[in-house]
Amino acid sequence: MTASHDVIVIGSGAAGLTAALALAESRRVLVLAKGSLTGGSTAWAQGGIAAVLDAGDTFEEHIRDTMIAGAGLNRRETVEFVIEHAPQSIDRLVELGVPFNQEAGALHLTREGGHSQRRIVHVNDATGWAVQEALLRAAEANPNITLLPGRACIDLITGRNAEQFSGSGRVWGVYALDEASGRVEAHVARATILATGGAGRVYQFSTAPRGATGDGIAMAWRAGARVSNMEMMQFHPTCLYNLEVKNFLITEAVRGEGGVLLNPRTGHRYMPDYDDRAELAPRDIVARANDSEIKRDGLDCVHLDISHQSPEFVKHHFPNIYEKLLTLGIDMTREPIPVVPAQHYTCGGVLIDLAAHTDLPGLWAAGECTESGLHGANRLASNSLLECFVFGEAAASDILARWDTLDHPPAIREWDESRVTDSDEEVVIKQNWTEIRRMMWNYVGIVRTTKRLERAQNRIDLLGREIEDYYGSFRVTTDLIELRNLHQCADLIVRSALKRHESRGLHYTLDYPATLPEARDTVLIP
Template sequence: METNFLIIGSGAAGLTLAVKLAAEFPKKKITVVTKANESESNTKYAQGGVAAVFDLKEDSFQKHIEDTLIAGDGLCDKAVVEMVIKDGPKRLKELMEWGAKFDRDDDGELNLGREGGHSEFRVIHHKDTTGNEIERALLERANQLVNITLLPHHFAIDLITEHHFSEEKPNEISCYGAYVLDQISGNIFTIKADCTTLASGGMGQVYGHTTNPAVATGDGIAMVYRAKARIQNMEFIQFHPTALYDGNNGASFLISEAVRGFGAFLRNRNGERFMLNYDERGELASRDIVSRAIDSEIKKSGDDWVFLDCTHLNIEDFKKHFPNIYETCLQKNINIAKDWIPVVPASHYLCGGIVVDMEGKTSLKNLFACGECSYTGLHGANRLASNSLLEALVYADRIFKYLRKHQPSRTTKIIPEWNDAGTVLLKDSEILQLKIMELQRLMRRFAGVVRNNNDLNEASLQLEKLYFETEALYQKHKLNTVLSELRNMVNVAHLIIQQSLKRKENRGGYFNEDYKKKLEEKV
């Protein structure tokens, strides 16, 4: 298959770019590959909203910039922060013009919320399903444009670069598209593209306990790692402090940051509101501080969770603001009017990723990245709540504007077909699930909210064994989705562990017990 623009991922970043390219270049082909159905992405599960400065009486770009820099703990790229925050409101207005609906007050003004780390009310939202509303509007728009081809249930296996068809070591590595698995037929085919953009989302499934959907297995990052592009800051994983604890069932339901902004308290099993012992901002401290406080309380008590108490709040108002959270809790026999919600930190957002410049260009020619899989410098060591969808929209627009000015040329290179000669079907698929669970346990135990160098070195040893076992399965068997995901998650885990070991201080979302003194001095 040949296309002008290949986009891998169908969340806010990927679809925004697709829609803009399709409208600008009506005679060019835009192909969007997504491994589940076309609406399944991390975007869909974003509850809280999008942070942007709309109330210029109370708020300002400078306040939002300062809040972002404080959360990023000295590792943000200030020029990127200023660019994203100043451009953000334009991108949201554009989204509204495309049909996205956000909550408004009785006067018809945007109803702005406030979340942890924000000094003002600036988070626009659609009840507690903001991401779902953005995804709906973008998909509706994309389906109206005839030159966009959406390929659901297609899995991008590897980027096509020189090493697929040349023995020589190139001076510059270029991307020519991707090898893609049709998950229904099992066939692997090439998509040759003038330009490829990764908008493949996060990697929460590497930890198992995560607010991310099942598709978030770090595929784009792993493909880029194998293609030898730059990746950094993988140690900075944001753990959402309040995911609903539901036993050890893997993916966790997110209790939005906005619930604490609404006035909910965190309590330990003795009923003590413990957050004020850790930070004067209490429940509105940044996520890394709240996550570590919960981790500390859990370790002290020996319990597997703490509680989020909403019983003192106006429940009718709560239902109006958070209908999805209220109903989900009710389905699990938690009536928030009288019951505390058991919560636990869960892997939520990756602040590092594929290194891109201010136009979304990676270190490989004709390869771009945006959204959670990318590292732009906006988040630094820790993401400010609700800045992620903002980044996705702004960087999709930056890539679009770059491509409008610098249209990629067609390549004349002949791309070889995928070669799986000599491989056989894997009959025992259970072995893959067992290895995924082994990886997830390893990462939770040795590379979670709180780390230390002994644990990280132990994780590295155990992961090496898992890597060789996975590679043996990959070499011997025909590829399927689960085997590809396992391979990708092993690569991503390796990056997290190795980049954690290189970090010699505590910053933002990264906390290593061996450097505890420095962090305490800072706090």
């Protein structure tokens, strides 16, 4: 089946829905989502959105904080562009009904690691869910937006898929699996936006949702787009350590509001030993410190303690975390929280410009699947949702400005299943998935070495041949699509890490502990 639209948006999180709402004022937009419409990372974001809104704060200070956290790898023009558009993004969210916390009639601003000022707007400790709800409510009410959940996208449609072959690399849409029927659909449009999120599930321990398998990054790479800085994988310092509950994040704001990190064996507050900013140091520094304490003393976890604050203060600022921990027998108003580092955010991705345009004609991208130049070698807390809003708007604006120059799609070939059968050995997918994630955690984690990276590359090469053989023999399923993309992203991460002969930001290698004088992006070309 082939369906035609004006614009296709792949992803129903903050970036995708922001773009869709802006486009829908004059165009018909299809939004495709893998699984449910709320299954992406946006709904999981506890922290908030960074913006200069206080009289004592300035754009220049927010820019400086972002550049410092990014270890100089950021592109200054991008940082300026995003930060200067931040207040407008907050205004639009307020208009959509996002119930940001208020204090004395003004937006309440909190502070997180790496920020020199209070500039984080938030909805308690569940900002992402409130934003997701508001955007989705507006999209569902818009007659020009069609929302299609349950669509696992396989590959971008380019000129190679046209009935009259073209090698131009022009993107015309996407092939997507209808997860309910098992049929593959061809969705075509004059413009396509990738807003598919990151690749966090490449790692064994991650705060990312189940579907964060790097789909957009892998699809864009296979279609011919460059990717950049894939070695810059952020590990959140404080994921709850609990054998029953996986992936529960303890927000950065707990440290921002006075939480301290303690060695559970000695009771020592250790962050001042690692950095003058102590618990408010950027995430890469805190994550490495936690990892160092755990490995040096053979610990299962470290402790995050905010029990010195009043119970009323803790419950007011972190109601969702407080209630969740109580169900696990932890009262954060009276005792410390056991935490470990876990993969949290993909700072690299598909290379885009300030208009959110990729290398490929007809393809734009926004959010965590991109490398815009905002984050550099480490994302500053609460800049991620901000990037989604600014570049979602930028993509929509650029598409509308170019609309009259965008050709109508050609006739596209249907998906061909004539040479494949149903799989009779699903265990292969589970085994490869588990092997990739465990190998990436052990060999390409918080602290790296060349030897470990080379071992990872050897295993990725072996797995690649096995996965491609499987992919070529059997009908696609969501699990197979995700495994293929997971493997592709693991390969890009390792290749990028091997190219960077220094330690900078999130890439820390024992073989090259120094930081080179000049910051350079790691750009891979298909």
